[in-house]
Amino acid sequence: ETGVTQTPRHLVMGMTNKKSLKCEQHLGHNAMYWYKQSAKKPLELMFVYNFKEQTENNSVPSRFSPECPNSSHLFLHLHTLQPEDSALYLCASSQGTGDSGNTIYFGEGSWLTVV
């Protein structure tokens, strides 16, 4: 069983819909991340939260809106997406001690298809 749980695993949404991806980590970590994985592209870091505070927004369009109510939960709210936003969205966490050698633990991902 993974320490990082993502729901839903699969999501199909229209361009005018509003939906959310949910992530929960059971590892006691302080940092949480959203990554986007598209075919034939490097893994893209989208957002980083440390102790519930957003510390990085990697020039992500505003149609993606993250929310981190506590150190264990992370949401990605989606609205008016485009077909090119179809991808695998990975949530991850790490221990936020500032040690660069911290391992990042990933969830199994949410497959998003925008139609």
Added chain:
Amino acid sequence: AQSVTQLDSQVPVFEEAPVELRCNYSSSVSVYLFWYVQYPNQGLQLLLKYLSGSTLVKGINGFEAEFNKSQTSFHLRKPSVHISDTAEYFCAVNSGGYQKVTFGTGTKLQVIP
């Protein structure tokens, strides 16, 4: 700035043969290096990591990697692959804090029976 290059997008290899997946990095400071594996329909899982000390790092599932500072490489090796090793492998570098991890584009390892 840091970057990672995985030159091979796909590597086919026969079962029980050895394999090497190449990774080169660039960074102006000390680095931490990682290899992750992604099985179909799953997230990324840590295989091994280099933080300091011995340049030969052993990981799970019989994989190992060697840190070569002069060649700025961190190649992943396994002496004998199994069908179950079929997956995509990602090299990653971190030189600027826990959130500044850069991933390579991945190498798909296809093990042929």
